[in-house]
Amino acid sequence: MEIVDDYSDIIVDVAICGYAAPPATTVSKNAKANWDAMKTVRDYYISSMSVIGELRAYPGLDMRFYFQERNSCPGAGGLSFDNSTTWCMQEAGRADAKAMLDIGSDKVAKTLEEWYDNYELKKEYPYFREYLNKVYSYIFE
Numbered sequence: 001m002e003i004v005d006d007y008s009d010i011i012v013d014v015a016i017c018g019y020a021a022p023p024a025t026t027v028s029k030n031a032k033a034n035w036d037a038m039k040t041v042r043d044y045y046i047s048s049m050s051v052i053g054e055l056r057a058y059p060g061l062d063m064r065f066y067f068q069e070r071n072s073c074p075g076a077g078g079l080s081f082d083n084s085t086t087w088c089m090q091e092a093g094r095a096d097a098k099a100m101l102d103i104g105s106d107k108v109a110k111t112l113e114e115w116y117d118n119y120e121l122k123k124e125y126p127y128f129r130e131y132l133n134k135v136y137s138y139i140f141e
Contacts, residue, residue, distance in 0.1 A: 006060060007058045007059060007060035007061045008060035008061075008062065010058075010061055010062065011062045011063075011064045012061060012062065012063050012064065013063075013064050014051055014063055014064075051063075051112065052112055052113065052116040055109075062105075063105060063108075063109055064105050099136075103136055111131065111135050112128060112132075115128050115131045115132075
């Protein structure tokens with residue numbers, strides 16, 4: 001807001017590259033288990049769940065592109081940077097980015113709002129990427 005006068009002049013590009021499990025609802029007598037549960041709750045609410053919260057906090061803010069990584073590349077998630085792992089990830093990244101562009105930011109934002117506001121949808125699809133894949137499965141095979 002130091003540069004523009006209105007939130008509608010701000011465009012935010014969003015990229016989700018990791019996911020947290022839905023939070024546990026039980027409390028244990030084991031301190032380590034409770035610590036892990038607390039981290040799960042924190043991680044869940046600062047990941048894709050927080051995207052919609054941020055958008056609602058600033059009415060008029062425009063989320064331009066939203067894409068999520070999905071791949072089954074060998075070595076995905078590890079620290080191996082040889083060509084046998086990175087090429088597959090590059091191809092998957094390009095395909096996912098194209099799919100998000102084909103869907104369109106407005107449709108993705110609408111789908112995110114729909115999922116976020118519906119407890120039953122979140123129960124059935126704990127991760128937004130799962131619901132997005134259901135709605136646009138013709139793109140994500």
